[in-house]
């Protein structure tokens with residue numbers, strides 16, 4: 001149903017603008033706060049227009065860290081976050097591709113049993129199994145390591161499921177043609193299945209990268225060493241670390257910085273998978 | 283190049299037997315066609331030769347090797363699939379080169395072979411394109427190219443033309459035939475289309491419900507079908523089968539509808555029984571002066587230009603249904619009564635119950 005009455009157009013625009021404002025306003029405030037001095041941020045009313053301290057704050061936050069708190073520079077935490085998010089996204093994709101490959105293309109005893117076991121892990125996100133997982137990670141000596149940060153988050157039933165569906169849409173004849181061409185299972189996997197799943201891999205990467213980047217509870221638990229802090233938990237630490245009133249200009253700058261990598265990934269990968277989607281044909 | 287030898291080959295999926303007791307020796311360089319209705323097991327048999335299905339009974343050898351336990355890649359075969367099964371993410375060149383790369387053939391040799399094959403098939407201009415950028419006919423050629431470039435000793439085709447439109451199908455059919463003649467590689471071709479089977483094969487295997495109905499050259503199958511099934515399957519329009527009662531001395535057949543026909547001389551000894559009389563539409567002639575004549579009542583006339591198809595009943599309106607194919611354009615009205623003649627040697631007799639041929 002397409003309406004062409006001006007009043008309807010006006011109302012729908014107002015609703016949409018209102019929606020956008022609700023989402024954009026906090027980000028604007030964050031930005032504004034990151035451009036003022038610490039002193040300005042504790043005065044009422046809070047500023048609504050940007051100040052002139054943006055680059056000074058940026059440099060301070062990125063390279064020196066919170067004044068007097070002894071926290072590592074935010075740039076450092078961002079590198080930690082990046083490594084963790086990439087390990088989680090990459091690990092999840094690799095493991096899920098291989099498990100889906102096994103489940104779809106191989107006949108082995110209890111195949112469906114394994115499939116359901118993977119399925120059941122959907123009911124066990126980190127938050128539910130956090131104590132035993134912590135115990136295992138601690139016993140393996142992985143506290144304060146990148147492995148400890150990422151490995152417990154890598155197993156993914158959702159991604160396995162998705163790749164299973166993707167593989168099921170690939171015609172059997174393709175496997176047969178590859179067998180006649182002499183490709184063994186691993187060659188078929190690498191030369192044919194993975195390239196044919198690339199759009200799905202791209203889409204999943206976006207989702208999983210953001211999932212990894214936004215992890216809060218788990219990093220908080222397994223990192224005690226400041227050199228392993230991630231940026232998301234770093235923001236929270238900053239709020240608590242300062243004994244006087246929080247350094248809002250730096251905290252907001254950190255938030256702003258923490259938002260950027262996911263934005264980059266979405267913007268960059270979006271082009272990639274739209275391109276991929278339009279040229280997909282199986 | 284190689285012979286293919288099937289010895290008592292059978293296939294069952296659990297309890298279900300889909301192929302039984304298939305024995306066939308396919309000569310070196312021969313082009314054979316496996317033909318039959320959908321679901322009769324043609325693809326299964328071909329895929330057993332390819333190594334894509336396990337062989338549950340019997341033995342298959344290619345050349346002088348028994349291949350029962352060999353992987354498809356070790357059987358020295360190449361296969362063209364109905365949906366072409368081209369790798370969608372690879373260029374035409376890579377599609378053709380992939381199997382060669384895996385076999386470790388040097389790059390310049392691969393390039394030479396792909397270029398040469400592409401030239402034979404006239405796809406040289408598309409080598410850098412992806413399969414999705416090609417038309418159906420071009421994809422078909424690439425699929426053939428992928429098979430040819432490997433220089434196998436056996437080609438296997440599983441209904442390779444079914445996805446093309448009618449005109450292209452006729453053209454590609456001819457090209458496949460020429461190509462096979464030129465390369466002289468043993469080929470097994472599966473189709474449900476009897477015209478394809480008749481035009482392509484040196485020899486045919488007619489399969490029905492998992493068993494062999496008849497083996498033979500196209501002409502043998504046409505002239506002397508051993509069963510009613512083969513008789514009805516080969517030829518278009520299909521053979522007419524008319525129930526009749528044979529005279530005591532076996533020289534004549536009497537039909538409901540009032541007609542009687544003389545039967546071939548070497549058919550005595552079956553006297554006084556019910557038979558199914560087979561007559562091809564093109565063997566019934568519009569000839570009042572013929573020696574062996576009968577009448578037919580016209581219901582519908584179809585003009586195809588080169589010939590005219592007459593649908594009607596044999597004898598009066600109570601007689602069995604009949605199709606007659608007359609040469610050229612004939613003006614015939616509805617309800618007209620025609621006088622048809624047929625050479626007794628063109629009459630096929632089948633047992634109405636078992637479907638087996640009675641006249642030798």
Ligand SMILES: Nc1ncnc2c1ncn2[C@@H]1O[C@H](COP(=O)(O)OP(=O)(O)O)[C@@H](O)[C@H]1O
Nearest residue numbers: 295298300318319320321322323324325326327
């Ligand atoms: N994997 C399978 N399990 C059970 N029955 C099968 C299987 N594959 C094929 N069949 C049966 O085998 C018969 C022959 O199939 P197929 O060779 O594909 O026939 P077609 O002559 O049409 O190519 C069919 O009746 C089909 O139902």
Ligand SMILES: [Mg+2]
Nearest residue numbers: 324325326441
């Ligand atoms: Mg088939």
